Amino acid sequence: MSAPLNGNLVFNVAGKEYVGLDLYRSRGGYSALQRVLQQSPEASIEELKQSGLRGRGGAAFPTAKKIEMVRDNAETDRYVICNADEGEPGTFKDRYIMTHLTFQLLEGITISAYLAGASKGILYVRHEYWEPQNVLRAAIQEATEAGLLGDNILGSGFSLHLEIFSGAGSYLCGEETALLSSIEGRKGRPRLKPPYPTQQGLWDKPTLINNVETLSNIPMILKNGVEWYRSLGTSDSHGTKLISLSGDIQKRGLVEVPFGITFREIIETYGGGAKPGRSIKAVNIGGASGVLVPPEMLDTPLEYGACAKAGITIGSGAVFVLDDTRSILDNVHNRTRFFLHESCGKCTPCREGLRQTHAIIHKLMDGSATPQDVDRLERYTDAMQHASFCGLGTAAGNSLSSSLHYYRDEYLDHCAKENESSDREEIA
Amino acid sequence: MSTAEVYEIVHRLGLEKAPLLQVLLAVQEASPHKYISEEAVNEIARLQKVSRCRVYSTASFYSEISLKPRGFHLIRVCSNAPCENAGRGEIQKAVQEELGISIGETTQDGIFSLESVNCLGACYKSPAIKIDHEVYGDLTPEGAVAIIRRMREVFKNERTA
Numbered sequence: 001m002s003a004p005l006n007g008n009l010v011f012n013v014a015g016k017e018y019v020g021l022d023l024y025r026s027r028g029g030y031s032a033l034q035r036v037l038q039q040s041p042e043a044s045i046e047e048l049k050q051s052g053l054r055g056r057g058g059a060a061f062p063t064a065k066k067i068e069m070v071r072d073n074a075e076t077d078r079y080v081i082c083n084a085d086e087g088e089p090g091t092f093k094d095r096y097i098m099t100h101l102t103f104q105l106l107e108g109i110t111i112s113a114y115l116a117g118a119s120k121g122i123l124y125v126r127h128e129y130w131e132p133q134n135v136l137r138a139a140i141q142e143a144t145e146a147g148l149l150g151d152n153i154l155g156s157g158f159s160l161h162l163e164i165f166s167g168a169g170s171y172l173c174g175e176e177t178a179l180l181s182s183i184e185g186r187k188g189r190p191r192l193k194p195p196y197p198t199q200q201g202l203w204d205k206p207t208l209i210n211n212v213e214t215l216s217n218i219p220m221i222l223k224n225g226v227e228w229y230r231s232l233g234t235s236d237s238h239g240t241k242l243i244s245l246s247g248d249i250q251k252r253g254l255v256e257v258p259f260g261i262t263f264r265e266i267i268e269t270y271g272g273g274a275k276p277g278r279s280i281k282a283v284n285i286g287g288a289s290g291v292l293v294p295p296e297m298l299d300t301p302l303e304y305g306a307c308a309k310a311g312i313t314i315g316s317g318a319v320f321v322l323d324d325t326r327s328i329l330d331n332v333h334n335r336t337r338f339f340l341h342e343s344c345g346k347c348t349p350c351r352e353g354l355r356q357t358h359a360i361i362h363k364l365m366d367g368s369a370t371p372q373d374v375d376r377l378e379r380y381t382d383a384m385q386h387a388s389f390c391g392l393g394t395a396a397g398n399s400l401s402s403s404l405h406y407y408r409d410e411y412l413d414h415c416a417k418e419n420e421s422s423d424r425e426e427i428a
Numbered sequence: 429m430s431t432a433e434v435y436e437i438v439h440r441l442g443l444e445k446a447p448l449l450q451v452l453l454a455v456q457e458a459s460p461h462k463y464i465s466e467e468a469v470n471e472i473a474r475l476q477k478v479s480r481c482r483v484y485s486t487a488s489f490y491s492e493i494s495l496k497p498r499g500f501h502l503i504r505v506c507s508n509a510p511c512e513n514a515g516r517g518e519i520q521k522a523v524q525e526e527l528g529i530s531i532g533e534t535t536q537d538g539i540f541s542l543e544s545v546n547c548l549g550a551c552y553k554s555p556a557i558k559i560d561h562e563v564y565g566d567l568t569p570e571g572a573v574a575i576i577r578r579m580r581e582v583f584k585n586e587r588t589a
Binding site for chain 2: 086088089095126128129165167171182186187188244246284288326331335338341
């Protein structure tokens with residue numbers, strides 16, 4: 001299939017320009033909000049339902065359904081939260097939206113709040129994103145002065161008060177219930193679901209939580225129409241996906257692709273393929289919590305159904321390429337170190353599972369492991385996948401499991417080696 | 429940081445009813461050594477009407493918040509796979525040699541603290557480090573050292589001026 005190269009689809013990522021309020025409005029920005037305020041919320045929700053928009057944060061939950069769940073709640077004191085705690089290693093799409101397409105995001109938040117019947121909104125932005133926080137703060141101010149936020153938006157009687165809440169360096173706070181605990185002043189630890197945030201969220205009120213990319217899709221769908229949106233992508237997955245390309249490729253950066261394109265096309269066409277004289281050894285799709293797959297898998301189309309079948313997690317849309325000079329174990333070691341640091345310690349499978357798997361990978365790397373250790377690694381991985389309390393432990397297990405599945409030989413190779421000197425330094 | 433200073437910051441920024449984490453971040457940011465002292469914990473607990481235990485629990489959970497004094501400038505080395513593969517090791521080694529400290533330590537002159545951080549979302553320009561609020565990407569070991577030397581120079585000039 002011929003994909004428009006980083007064309008202006010839902011996101012103008014090729015432009016690399018800051019779309020300020022005037023520029024955004026001159027391109028039809030806020031016309032969707034205007035229309036939404038004039039028609040029944042049910043009609044707008046129906047349009048979103050028809051568009052097939054699903055959450056882009058990783059879980060791919062139908063967006064319209066989530067809005068309805070909050071809307072249908074008897075409690076009218078409701079919150080809308082934009083999850084901008086983008087911490088998935090290898091991902092930088094939300095950063096771009098916040099710093100360049102700021103008003104598209106704000107319009108999306110405003111529309112979703114109106115449809116969910118929420119008048120209080122919070123943008124939870126990770127602490128590492130200082131610049132995005134500043135850009136957002138200024139944009140909220142500007143939108144408020146223009147009557148697009150705050151009291152009585154565009155004279156409709158609908159009000160939305162939006163605040164920025166800064167994270168403090170916890171990956172886990174991207175998990176929606178941990179995010180809620182974090183706002184409430186506690187440790188960012190996950191809560192048991194159900195009740196889901198749509199039922200009992202922030203301060204036990206119904207809360208609509210969506211990812212930055214998801215929310216930014218909303219105004220474009222309502223402005224350009226469901227037909228337009230459905231013409232992008234495939235019958236299984238409508239629209240587009242932002243892909244953060246990094247690693248051993250010619251061109252790193254953010255690209256927007258229609259669903260249906262294969263991972264090989266993404267890497268070859270947009271990323272320019274492997275570096276001269278090198279070949280691709282493995283590709284990490286979906287960030288640290290995503291899978292590690294061999295090049296043979298790259299013909300899988302980027303599509304929810306096809307990816308689920310192939311065992312690929314699209315996740316945040318991070319595509320990180322490892323070439324033939326890289327060691328799989330180095331990559332896995334880096335990931336277990338990451339998860340070990342970010343695990344909140346609440347549940348045993350994740351807390352102890354990560355400690356043990358990290359230790360075994362250490363043993364493998366210094367050549368003191370046996371094939372029995374690899375079996376043990378597999379057992380612990382399995383336990384983490386099935387028994388962890390929240391998605392962090394499950395994802396850590398999934399990512400280990402995929403590397404064990406495809407690169408078991410490399411693990412076993414490390415067992416065979418005699419104690420060779422290791423000059424790898426430890427990360428504190 | 430004294431109790432009175434914490435009280436003053438909280439009131440000046442209108443954080444009397446702000447969520448605990450935002451108060452902790454604001455007080456730390458205003459603290460000359462970028463940390464939450466024991467006095468600060470006590471005063472924040474009193475102002476928020478929560479136990480000191482709660483304040484410690486929250487403060488100790490987050491990587492961003494420190495319970496021990498840090499240097500004037502905080503250098504964070506991104507340590508995730510995209511930066512690792514792009515040369516995190518060499519960058520960190522050069523920075524450590526320049527500063528004479530390891531991850532988690534502060535220079536004797538109190539100018540720099542060195543920490544590692546998980547993904548800065550700057551993988552399109554890895555290897556990356558963050559100094560205070562600024563991200564520096566596409567770094568070489570020499571480039572990283574040059575940035576640090578420049579900051580040290582500026583710091584010393586400002587102190588003697």
